[in-house]
Ligand SMILES: Nc1ncnc2c1ncn2[C@@H]1O[C@H](COP(=O)(O)OP(=O)(O)OP(=O)(O)O)[C@@H](O)[C@H]1O
């Protein structure tokens with residue numbers, strides 16, 4: 001039995017499938033969508049360069065069993081500053097409340113199953129699954145079909161959540177290949193402010209495949225920062241979808257850092273669904289070995305007077321491959337839109353390659369849009385300049401590459417996370433920060 | 435200290451240097467002048483080790499070593515310094531971090547211990563004062579958005595920090611106002627000693643008012659076609675290069 005058949009069988013066995021008051025209906029619909037669309041192949045336009053079929057031909061365990069992890073197992077994965085932070089743990093895709101800590105006032109974290117029935121049920125039914133309007137393939141549907149172990153995060157109106165929310169996606173692949181599908185719905189209330197950082201870690205040496213979906217709804221005058229840090233093992237692969245819906249005049253800021261893992265596909269959708277929204281999207285990827293990184297972003301300017309600003313930078317070494325696909329929609333009545341997009345790549349070896357494709361679909365006439373992409377090698381002139389000062393070729397390369405990454409690093413506004421990522425990048429580039 | 439014999443170099447099929455001979459002894463200052471495109475910067479780049487240029491003939495000995503066998507960073511370690519005619523802008527690399535790395539890599543090459551933060555800061559303060567360079571400039575990304583004059587001054591500052599045996603300054607005076615020229619000259623003169631040497635590439639006599647050269651050479655069409663003392667520079671200033679060109683009509 002291949003993985004997909006196995007998954008479908010699991011679906012029918014889950015208890016909440018017939019629960020029509022809670023998540024049952026949305027799960028049923030998603031399951032039907034999954035059956036109809038299937039797992040995307042490279043014939044699917046949005047998956048042309050990223051092949052995930054093999055993950056569904058092998059056996060991966062999808063487990064509902066209680067995890068067997070202790071605090072000591074988790075110590076190495078915790079992010080700096082965790083002592084003050086709010087920490088949410090997913091183990092094998094299931095929220096683990098007994099490991100998680102919510103410290104900040106005005107921040108509510110609940111299992112989605114509960115939120116779907118209590119005072120939050122209107123929010124849940126309105127916004128859960130909104131991403132499937134943008135991602136027409138079976139991957140989101142697959143996650144939604146198993147949404148019962150997800151989490152609902154609610155930030156109260158007017159609340160400034162000072163300390164960040166750290167989300168850890170942990171896969172325990174010590175015994176078997178694991179499929180994990182962590183799911184989150186976040187609602188940031190009017191005038192509230194919150195920052196998220198999420199990471200992915202696989203324990204053990206078996207393979208893992210994570211199908212992550214987080215949907216974030218941002219209300220009027222709210223500010224949301226979101227940092228995705230991908231440093232998983234090379235036998236761990238993932239599709240990670242971040243879907244942000246700005247339903248009031250609001251501000252969002254995201255940085256996606258992809259330093260490691262086998263295959264990574266990121267979907268980042270930003271829907272600017274009210275006038276005067278602002279969104280900043282940054283990304284940095286460093287790839288080596290045979291790793292594959294695919295960043296698909298969508299910015300949907302649905303209303304007038306919004307601004308989006310996107311910059312992704314990549315360095316690819318060895319045989320690694322990269323994809324950048326940046327869509328910008330400007331809808332017919334989204335006049336006075338400002339949208340900027342840029343993707344810059346440095347190839348560090350003959351074997352590395354990248355496919356970059358901006359895609360602008362503009363239906364309004366009074367807009368300012370620009371996009372650009374570059375694929376190059378390290379600048380010889382700069383390299384010579386540094387070497388002529390006595391700096392070894394290797395160090396000179398590291399300094400130049402670090403310099404290339406700096407403007408993205410500066411966009412990480414949680415200081416300990418910025419330092420943490422800077423150290424990871426410097427370690428990778430094999431030099432010490434002076 | 436530096437001995438260049440019959441140096442030929444070029445790029446792709448183009449021959450640029452066509453038999454350069456030059457001897458520089460410790461304590462000397464040499465000036466190289468010559469019309470645009472004659473090969474001055476090429477000579478400076480070949481000496482510093484730029485790999486784009488292919489040396490097709492000749493030898494270069496520096497401090498007893500075969501210079502052409504060394505990588506650019508080894509040459510710097512041996513005490514060669516080139517102030518670039520067009521310094522490169524490097525975004526994201528702070529000037530201070532760059533200089534610190536350079537100073538310590540050169541020290542490592544020489545088998546000396548790295549400077550600690552305190553010692554480095556002290557050295558920096560001293561050289562900043564000497565070259566009139568501002569702290570805010572050094573905290574910015576290397577040369578990024580620096581004015582022409584600021585870039586040149588940064589080159590002189592780097593030279594002061596690295597204390598080379600042989601400093602090659604490629605038109606470091608171009609684009610500088612009078613005050614800045616004095617500062618550059620001051621920096622060079624501070625470096626001068628009986629053990630160090632300087633090779634100045636310049637188009638203007640005015641720099642040579644401040645740094646008096648022992649020898650002046652004219653480079654034309656890839657060769658040194660005339661050498662003399664500081665009076666030659668004055669003559670060139672007065673008469674231009676035409677008389678040199680007419681004396682050296684290519685066969
Ligand atoms: N990388 C290169 N590729 C092609 N031609 C080159 C290259 N570098 C130098 N040249 C050519 O070699 C010749 C000498 O150039 P060089 O820069 O050495 O002149 P220069 O004497 O320094 O001139 P200037 O006074 O204008 O600075 C010129 O004709 C130049 O175009």
Ligand SMILES: [Mg+2]
Nearest residue numbers: 474475476519
């Ligand atoms: Mg020149």
